Amino acid sequence: MKLNTLGLPVKETGVIAAELNILLANFQVYYQNLRGLHWNIRGKRFFDLHLKFEELYNDSQLKIDLIAERVLTLGAVPLHTFGDYIKNSKLTVGKDIHNDEVAITLILDSVSRLLKIERVILSQASEINDEGTTSMMSDFIVEQEKTVWMLSAWLEQDI
Template structure:
């Protein structure tokens, strides 16, 4: 078995690179969705949601950079074109959403989709003792689960 410069199996690392690039593409779509709802939100809850969406897109931007850096650490090349992002995306693309509940629902469904991808990555990275990817993805999952809970509470829905 070939080992890369950080002590992980090359073949499994390439699989993780591919999965992380899928996560990266989906995060870029999530980020762009957040920008759109931040810009277009209207109504009585504007003053609550406008800054919340900004907080979320700033956080997503930081996570995008962390994912790309992990891809590089594993010996891969991060996806970086809009064509790549669309091709690898599995999330709903929100267009011209100005309604508060539709916007929050988009956040919830997007995070739920990201969590599915992240849990699959966590399973694979755990199998090869890739603690760097485990830690990164585990932290994302913890934060996103809390955000889903808060958004669903805002929507007055149960988990």
């Protein structure tokens, strides 16, 4: 088995980098959705949600950079065009959303889908002892599970 300079198997590392690029594309769509929600939310909960959406998009922007840098660390090239993002994203694109419940539902659905992708990457990275990717995915998952709980509570839904 051929190893890269990180000591990881080349073939499996390429697969993980490709999955990280899928995650990157999904995070870019998620980020843009959050920006749109931040700009377009209306109603009595405007002030609270406007700030919350800003908090979420700032966090996703940091995660986007971490994902892209991990792709580079693994020896691949991160996706970086809008066409690649749309082609590789599984998230719903939110357009002209003004209603608070519709906005929160979109975010909840998006985070749930991101978690599914991250769990696949976590499993793949664990199999080859890729601690850098495993650690990053674990951190993301812990934070996003809490976000799912909070969004579900806001919507008065069970997890």
